[in-house]
Amino acid sequence: MDAIRVPAPPKQAFNMQRPMSDLIKSQIKHLKHVEYRLPQELRDTLPKHRIITENDAAIYIAAMTGLLLNRPAAPKVVKMPVKKSRTPVSTSSTRTLSLAASAEKKIASKSSRARKKKAASKKRTTPASVKRKKS
Amino acid sequence: MLDRTLPGIQNLKHVVVLMMENRSFDHMLGALHTKYPQIDGLTGHETNLDSTGEPITVSPDAEYQSQLDPDPDHHFPAVDLQIFGGVTTAQNPNRAPNMEGFVKSYFNQQHSVAHSHKILSYFTPDKLPVLTTLATEFAVFNRWFSSIPGPTLCNRAFAHYGTSFGQVSMDVFYWNKQYKSIYERLVAAGHSTQLYYFDQASSSLEVINLLQNQPSLFGTFQDFLDACSRNKLPEYSFIEPNYTDHEDPNGGGELIASDQHPDHDVRAGEQFIVKVYNAIRNNPKLWPNTAILIAYDEHGGIYDHVKPPACTPDGFVAQPSATGTPDPFHFDRLGVRVPAVLISPWIARGTVINETFEHASIPATLTEFLIGEYSQRSPREIAANTFLGYINQPTMRSNSDCPAFKND
Numbered sequence: 001m002d003a004i005r006v007p008a009p010p011k012q013a014f015n016m017q018r019p020m021s022d023l024i025k026s027q028i029k030h031l032k033h034v035e036y037r038l039p040q041e042l043r044d045t046l047p048k049h050r051i052i053t054e055n056d057a058a059i060y061i062a063a064m065t066g067l068l069l070n071r072p073a074a075p076k077v078v079k080m081p082v083k084k085s086r087t088p089v090s091t092s093s094t095r096t097l098s099l100a101a102s103a104e105k106k107i108a109s110k111s112s113r114a115r116k117k118k119a120a121s122k123k124r125t126t127p128a129s130v131k132r133k134k135s
Numbered sequence: 136m137l138d139r140t141l142p143g144i145q146n147l148k149h150v151v152v153l154m155m156e157n158r159s160f161d162h163m164l165g166a167l168h169t170k171y172p173q174i175d176g177l178t179g180h181e182t183n184l185d186s187t188g189e190p191i192t193v194s195p196d197a198e199y200q201s202q203l204d205p206d207p208d209h210h211f212p213a214v215d216l217q218i219f220g221g222v223t224t225a226q227n228p229n230r231a232p233n234m235e236g237f238v239k240s241y242f243n244q245q246h247s248v249a250h251s252h253k254i255l256s257y258f259t260p261d262k263l264p265v266l267t268t269l270a271t272e273f274a275v276f277n278r279w280f281s282s283i284p285g286p287t288l289c290n291r292a293f294a295h296y297g298t299s300f301g302q303v304s305m306d307v308f309y310w311n312k313q314y315k316s317i318y319e320r321l322v323a324a325g326h327s328t329q330l331y332y333f334d335q336a337s338s339s340l341e342v343i344n345l346l347q348n349q350p351s352l353f354g355t356f357q358d359f360l361d362a363c364s365r366n367k368l369p370e371y372s373f374i375e376p377n378y379t380d381h382e383d384p385n386g387g388g389e390l391i392a393s394d395q396h397p398d399h400d401v402r403a404g405e406q407f408i409v410k411v412y413n414a415i416r417n418n419p420k421l422w423p424n425t426a427i428l429i430a431y432d433e434h435g436g437i438y439d440h441v442k443p444p445a446c447t448p449d450g451f452v453a454q455p456s457a458t459g460t461p462d463p464f465h466f467d468r469l470g471v472r473v474p475a476v477l478i479s480p481w482i483a484r485g486t487v488i489n490e491t492f493e494h495a496s497i498p499a500t501l502t503e504f505l506i507g508e509y510s511q512r513s514p515r516e517i518a519a520n521t522f523l524g525y526i527n528q529p530t531m532r533s534n535s536d537c538p539a540f541k542n543d
Contacts, residue, residue, distance in 0.1 A: 003539040004264050014391045015401035016380040021206050023156070023287050023340075023396060024379060026305035030342040033308065033342075033402055052391070058381030062336035069350045095356075111152050 016055035024057045029062045042067060137503055143481025143526035148424040150301040150504070150523075152497055153374045153411050154294060154397035156287065157209065157435025160279075160472040164270055165257045165440075166195060172485045173269070179381055181350035181440045183238040183255060185248055191238055193261040193438065197256040205244055207254055207436025211303045212459035214471065216240045217436065217444060232442035232468075240436065255438045258401075265405040265540060266474065269412070269429065272538045274477040274486035274525050281433040281470030282494045282515070290433045290470065291340055293494035294373070297516025301451030301466075303458055310344050313466050314513050315369070317498035318345065318352050325508045327369035328352065331359040333377035333393070333461055336384055340375065356410075363414040363421060371501050374406050397435060409540040412478065416537065426523065427478040430494070434471035444467040444491060447518035466515065469493050477522055480532045488525060495519040 020028070028051055035043060046063050047054060137144060159175050168176030180406045182190040207213075220235035242251035260267040262509035277329040282293035288307045289299035294317045300309040321328040333356045340345045346353060354362075356377075362368045383390050408429060417427045449466030458464045475492065495513065500510050500521040 001535055001538055003269060003541040006265055006542045007541050008228055008406060009391060009400035009402040010201065010543045012371055013403065014380050016382060016389070018380060018398070020379075021396060022210075022305070025337070026288060027340055027342065027378070029305075031306075031338075034342060034347050035535050054379035055381045058336035058379045061335075061338045061379075064385050065332075065335040065338040065346070069353070101317070 016054045016058075018053060018055050020054055024054065028057055028060065031061060034068070035064060038067070038071070042071060136198060137521065137523055139528075141481075141524075142327060142521060142529060143479060143528050143531070146419070146481070146531075147426060147479075147504070147526065149368045149370055149372070149421065149426070150501060151368075151372045151374065151411065151415065151427045152294070153376070153408065153427065153429045153431065154291065155376060155408075155438040155474075156378075156433045157206075158401075158431050158474060159311075159432060159434035159437040159439040160474050161193070161439045162197060162257050162437045163263060163431075163474045164275065165193075166259050167267060167270065167275075169277060171485070171487075172259075173366045174275060175441060175489075177257060177440065181255075181438075183235050183438065184250055185238045187248060189251045191255055191304060193255045193257060193440075194252070195259050197258040197262070197383040199262070199402050200398055200400040201505070202256060203435075203437070206357075206397050207241055208244055209286050209433060209436040210440075210462070211283075211285040211453075211461065212527070213240045213436060214434075215458075215460050217438075218284055218471065219528035231340045232441055234440055235410060237436070237445055249390070250334075253487070255437065257438075260350075263401070265408050266411075266429070266476065268538050268540075269408070269476045269478055270474070272436060272484055273479065273482045274488055276477070276488045276492055276522075278441070278444075278489060279430060279492040279496075280470065280472050281431075283466070284468065284470040285432075285433070287432050288340060291493060292314055293515070294432070294497045295345070296513070298449055298451070299466075299499045299515035301449075301453055303464055308343050310348065314339045314516075316345060317501050318349070318373075320498075321371055321505060322352075322510065326505050327368045328371040329354050329358070330363075330373045331356055331376070332375045333384075334388070334390065336381050337375070337377045337379055337392075339458050340378070345522055356457065358425040360410070360414050365420055365449075366418070366420050368421060368425070370505060372472040374411060376404065395431075397437075406542045409542050412453070412540065414541070418485040422480060425479070426526055428475065428522070429478070430475040430497075431473035432494070434473055439472045441472045441484065443471060446491075446493070447468075447514050449513055449515045454487055468523075477525055479526045481526045482532075483504060483528050484532075484536075486525060488522070490520050492520050496522060 167174045167175035170203045181193045215238040217240045218232045237254045239250045241254040281290045284304045288305045289302045292299040318328045331354050391397040391403045392401045393407035415421045451463040495516040496519040499516045499519040
């Protein structure tokens with residue numbers, strides 16, 4: 001069976017200035033809901049631009065997603081007194097899922113933190129196979 | 136009960152689900168009915184009355200982009216109108232779906248009679264070579280419905296949890312309620328699983344629970360491709376397409392949305408499906424033992440002619456304040472039908488599946504296949520049909536017998 005050729009969208013199909021759809025507005029709303037539970041020092045690292053277009057949304061979403069992937073502890077922790085020690089605070093909340101709890105234990109080790117940082121850096125790399133060169 | 140003696144099931148090691156956005160079955164696959172009468176698509180004579188009372192016929196003139204702008208309303212009240220044809224006040228409890236309110240619903244957004252007719256447009260197969268080829272070369276579902284007559288997030292929740300926890304809207308703020316996600320169940324049972332979003336700038340729609348609390352479950356689409364090439368694919372993968380046109384934050388150029396959500400170009404979604412398919416199809420160590428399901432989360436307000444059936448109630452009730460209609464919703468009726476295609480070299484060409492499925496079938500299938508008996512599931516998931524039994528051929532199809540695609 002010969003390979004079927006699949007047409008690409010034309011260049012003009014790309015419009016990062018397109019206003020956000022309701023779907024992306026909801027995604028932003030959910031991320032904001034999560035953001036407001038984060039410590040101020042983490043929130044301070046987030047971009048503060050107005051979010052109108054798809055690209056505006058993408059910039060904020062990328063920052064929030066990176067923050068969620070790399071933060072040292074689950075958001076429940078922020079309800080507890082903040083320690084000056086750099087050791088992540090563990091939570092005894094019964095609502096915390098066991099999986100999250102085990103992840104925290106791993107993060108508590110310094111070497112594991114380094115591995116995670118490296119992995120996160122890798123995740124930020126753009127998928128090479130899906131890039132379209134700028135015209 | 137899954138027949139584990141089937142050769143395709145004995146070989147099966149991986150299940151990959153790709154969930155696209157907001158297109159109805161008839162819009163994408165309805166035209167296949169002409170050549171394949173067993174596919175429950177369009178005769179070309181289906182109509183809706185427009186706001187002037189004129190009957191408007193479905194039209195094979197769907198465009199890749201710019202036709203469905205503004206985004207057709209698919210929140211609960213609008214879908215109620217689309218399904219029931221306009222009875223939204225003082226409702227008759229015996230009212231029945233008639234699928235006659237799509238044009239009226241789209242008219243409500245711009246009050247343009249001419250523009251409202253576009254909601255009846257559908258693609259001819261030549262315009263969607265990937266989805267239509269996969270549907271006819273492997274298995275297409277005639278009766279895969281969205282789980283709720285409503286928008287994206289509550290429907291996607293059914294794919295993750297087998298329920299939306301009583302939500303019919305985008306305000307899905309649940310966490311660690313009585314039903315675990317399929318991913319948490321699999322991890323607890325010692326299985327491997329991953330949700331792959333496109334990249335960090337597109338991210339996941341499953342923010343409140345999984346991304347916030349279980350970030351280790353997530354990877355990028357590049358991670359998926361790498362896992363395929365290194366033969367490290369998890370037992371269960373769920374893939375989310377790119378939801379936005381955006382600049383690569385790392386300077387890699389323009390990244391076009393591939394979710395097919397109006398008004399994104401449908402061709403980008405076709406090419407994205409090819410990337411997923413080729414990553415499996417072109418790896419001889421994965422192709423014989425991987426099943427791929429492509430499904431759309433909901434119909435996006437676009438016309439479909441099949442009336443959504445009643446279903447097992449979910450044990451939740453959404454009050455009128457949540458539904459935006461005069462009546463509460465008991466989660467006892469499915470949403471509008473969506474495209475769904477099951478791919479494996481152990482499936483016979485031209486398989487058409489007539490049993491009823493919905494997104495709760497996804498966790499139901501993975502639970503049956505990988506976990507077995509598991510009682511802590513929603514009534515909807517427990518009642519949902521599972522789909523791996525269609526991987527049922529005695530011998531595997533040869534490479535030359537399965538379609539190949541090449542993105543331009």
